[in-house]
Amino acid sequence: MEYRVANGVLLQVVPTDKFKNMKIMINLTSPIDHRNFAKLALLAELLENASAKYRSEMAVSRKLSAMYGASYGVSVLRYGNQHTLQIKMTYPNDQYLPDDHDLTAEVFAFLKEMIERPLVVAGQFEQAYFKIHQTNMINYLESIVDNKEYEGTLQLQKLYYPNDRDHGDFLLGSASEIRKITSEELLRYYRQVLAQAEVTVLVGGHVDSGKILAEVRRFKTFKDRPITSYPLLVVPDPVQQVAIKRQVITGSQSVLSLGYQLPIYFGSQDYFAAMIFNQLFGGSTRSLLFTNVREKASLAYDIHSNYSSLFGMVTVQAGIDGQNEKRVTQLIHEQLDHLAQGDFTDELLMGIKRSLINQHRSESDHLGALMDNEYLQHITKFSISDNDWENQVRLVNRSQLKAVATQLKLRAIVALNSGEVSHANH
Known part of the structure; x- marks a missing residue:
């Protein structure tokens, strides 16, 4: 079942009684652009680990534990020509909880907090928090060279797509690109993503579609946005030799x-x-x-x-x-x-x-x-x-x-x- 929440914002309900869990997947998508790889990758790190209310990884972890061991994660993906920030959450179905606990409403409130109220101070991501995750990303990207199989995959990707950085570059960007990003710049970029990216929300499990739709409509940022048409499938430029x-x-x-x-x-x-x-x-x-x-x-x-x-x-x-x-x-x-x-x-x-x-x-x-x-x-x-x-x-x-x-x-x-x-x- 599909519901058009706003222009460029879609809810897809996947009803099934097969599982005791529920799963929410929120995809914020844009046409692929290598200039945004490092920014979106660092953004995923920041959105996963803190918010204005839950100001540390420990605070986020405690909240997830309190929601009956719910899991939460943010990642970046490349689906062909589509660049995606994907937010996932898994939690127990309300019908298996004691005292008629409305965990679905609590989970959506948590997602709303993590997505719409990032850890921001004076017009930028909180500086100490930003620096920690920026450094972690730089260290990770610089360590990839030690994983020879992964390094081989990344080098092959670059060689396979000559003169096409959208598909040849590593999806997480480079250490030098991460280093150049400022906290203020990244917040501006995130606000642009929230306002312009296409949004697809999928909710699977034993669901009440009307209730889910009402919860999605509570997101203040999920308003009308322009829809950009582009081909999903990637056709590489021809090459003359191997x-x-x-x-x-x-x-x-x-x-x-x-x-x-x-x-x-x-x-x-x-x-x-x-x-x-x-x-x-x-x-x-x-x-x-x-x-x-x-x-x-x-x-x-x-x-x-x-x-x-x-x-x-x-x-x-x-x-x-x-x-x-x-x-x-x-x-x-x-x-x-x-x-x-x-x-x-x-x-x-x-x-x-x-x-x-x-x-x-x-x-x-x-x-x-x-x-x-x-x-x-x-x-x-x-x-x-x-x-x-x-x-x-x-x-x-x-x-x-x-x-x-x-x-x-x-x-x-x-x-x-x-x-x-x-x-x-x-």
């Missing part, structure tokens, strides 16, 4: 990352074939990459692929010995060739389909996964029932999978090669 970056790193393990363009997107005709292709390629422990590169050839500590359906992108990452880079790259290409030729067993395909269906069913046992899926279907305008989803998985055939494999186009390779030599073993 971009390659090699870098020597410390440690015993090297990291090899490859990025392929796959022009098949969420909800499109070949989406289910692309999803199953990824599981066959490297998305599961039954996959060709895992079986043939890690298990049989013993050339990788770990290897996996990932399909990003809003970006039309498949990535492969492997932890290897640097001396084996050429051989591992060759083997990865060979597994892709096997799939393009339909060279895989019926047993493997059926097993992958069963695993996907079982995973999909288990996700329906989690309210958070249900809500995330509802939101994705909302922004992509692609809605499908659980039964239809399972049927689409079952219908994918060998010829469709071969057609998917032939569409992959390698765009970027990042090799973080260790100066030390070790030996892959399991």
Whole structure:
């Protein structure tokens, strides 16, 4: 059920009696713009940990404990071309509480406080509080280089999208960008977000829609705002050749990352074939990459692929010995060739389909996964029932999978090669 609270403000109620918890998800969204990455990331930190009433992390924690152990979090996400500040809250359903406790009203009052009354003093975020979280963010961003897999992913992203900082830059910005932000500037930006970002509120669980709508209408900032139309799906600019970056790193393990363009997107005709292709390629422990590169050839500590359906992108990452880079790259290409030729067993395909269906069913046992899926279907305008989803998985055939494999186009390779030599073993 959808309710238009104001222009650019939507409430979506997801009624279900399956869970004892309730979940609220508030999304403040804008078209992607790398110039705002650092600001929104730091803002998420500040909004999560204090407000005018709850002036410390401890005060927020105590309030959450008093609300029967409710959980609260703020994060930033990139859904294709959409930049999102996402606020989530989970709490017990009122009907399971003693003394007819109206926890829903209390939770919405808490959210209203955290969103609309940040910890502000004299026209800026309280300076000591701001500095603590600014420093924490800087320290975190400077430490990423020590996580070689994550560093490889970020470098591949930058190489995959040359001259496109909206998709090539790290979503949390850089340490130097965080350092430049002032408390006063960030508050001005937040007020702009509250006034201009599109708002989508999702509430899931055993709900009274009328009561929820009344609570959402109490937010003073959820008023009319302009709606900006932009494409959600990301189509990268064409490239003439594969971009390659090699870098020597410390440690015993090297990291090899490859990025392929796959022009098949969420909800499109070949989406289910692309999803199953990824599981066959490297998305599961039954996959060709895992079986043939890690298990049989013993050339990788770990290897996996990932399909990003809003970006039309498949990535492969492997932890290897640097001396084996050429051989591992060759083997990865060979597994892709096997799939393009339909060279895989019926047993493997059926097993992958069963695993996907079982995973999909288990996700329906989690309210958070249900809500995330509802939101994705909302922004992509692609809605499908659980039964239809399972049927689409079952219908994918060998010829469709071969057609998917032939569409992959390698765009970027990042090799973080260790100066030390070790030996892959399991």
